[in-house]
Amino acid sequence: MTTNNVIATNQRDLVTVSVAGEIAHPGFPGLPAEPYRLASDGTPFLLPTYGGIVYNVSVGDPAFGWAADCVHPGISISHSDDNKNRGLNVFACIGNRARVMTGGASGAMGMVTGKSGRFSEQVIVHMSREARAQMAVGDQVLIKAEGTGLTLTEHPEVSLKGISPRLLAVLPSQEEDGHIAFGVAAHVPAHLVGAGLGLTSEGGSIHIQSTDRAILNELKLDQLKLGDLIALEDTDSRYNHGYLRGARAIGVVASTDGPRAGYGPGIAVIMTAPAGQLGSFLAPGTNLADLLEMAP
Structure with a gap:
């Protein structure tokens, strides 16, 4: 039976702390001087x-179809100090509330929906x-x-990564033969897991490879939306991402598709387990926009 709000956790023990950043300017590396990148076919x-x-x-918008290279929906924030930016990227959890502190939208409220990895290291x-x-x-x-240090007290083998108690409480879930399973919009086979493998799973993202459009269409992965919950099969993200x-x-699908080889929609991992302790079942439409009742 699918349930919500019945998962035992250590939420009462968590520390809630402030982290902050500024809306980041899009940029290109200084060298090479030309701004062009190469698509998977060398174009x-x-x-x-x-x-x-x-x-x-x-x-809630489609993850595919944009004239873009792994664009982040909404706004992207970072801190100019590398050490503080690392703290922002690690401690911010998907589902945390955000507040604009300066500028014309001061006081506006929002929500963390993802993170991006190496070379950008921004919170979305x-x-x-x-x-x-x-x-x-x-x-x-x-x-x-709030969320760093969160554990499932009855399923300690499942490692939680950058997920807020707010989001965990509304995920569709069920018990299956002694382990816990969560509802997802899609399953991604291991051979489609690309950029991000080998890197740390504390903050950042990992990408679905999207060069093979035929397999994406066959698995209906080209219908993914930003904010969808998805499962990466045969992927261990306890410490570093790997097979x-x-x-x-x-x-969570955190960023759009892009044309580079090894890349595609960026995924911010929120939980993982190494040997069958974490399951998933298809629950079409499992998306942050609906789960967290986000304002359009």
């Missing part, structure tokens, strides 16, 4: 990428389209971070 391209305020892409925050229209690059956003037969990771 140079120049498209919008991560960072900034994205006015017309939001959680949903804000209403109305609020985004009043915001500017450099505005400060404060996050009430392990029988392991499973569950995450």
Whole structure:
């Protein structure tokens, strides 16, 4: 039976702490000087990428079909100090509330919906389209971070990663032969897990490879939406992301598709287990926009 709000956790023991960043400006590396990147077939391209305020892409929109390279929906924030930015990226949890502290949208409330990994290391925050229209690059956003240290007390083999108690409480779940399973919009086979493998699973993201459009269509992965919950099969994300037969990771589609080889929609992992202790079942429409009742 699918249930909500019945999972035993250590939530009462968690520490809630503030972390903050500024709306990040989109950027390109200084070298090489040309801004072009290469698509999977070797074709140079120049498209919008991560960072900034994205006015017309939001959680709940399609993850595919945009003229973009792994764009973040809503706004992307970071801290100019690398050590503090690492703290922001690790401690901010999906489902945490965010508040704009400066600028024309000061006081507006939003929610953490994802993270991006190596080379960008930004936290992705949903804000209403109305609020985004009043915001500017450099505005400060404060996050009430709660979730680091969260555990499933009856399923300690499942490692939770950057998920807030608020989100965990509304996920569809059920018990299956002594282990816990969560509802997802899709299952992704291990051979489609790409960029991000080998990197730390504390903050950041891992990507679904999208070069093979035929297999995406066959598995209906090209119908994914930003904010969908998905399961990565045979993927162990306890410490670093990697292949392990029988392991499973569950995450959120945090960024759009892109044309580079090894890349595609970015996934922010929220839980994982190494040997069958974590299950998943198809629950079409399992998306942050509905689960957390996000303002459009």
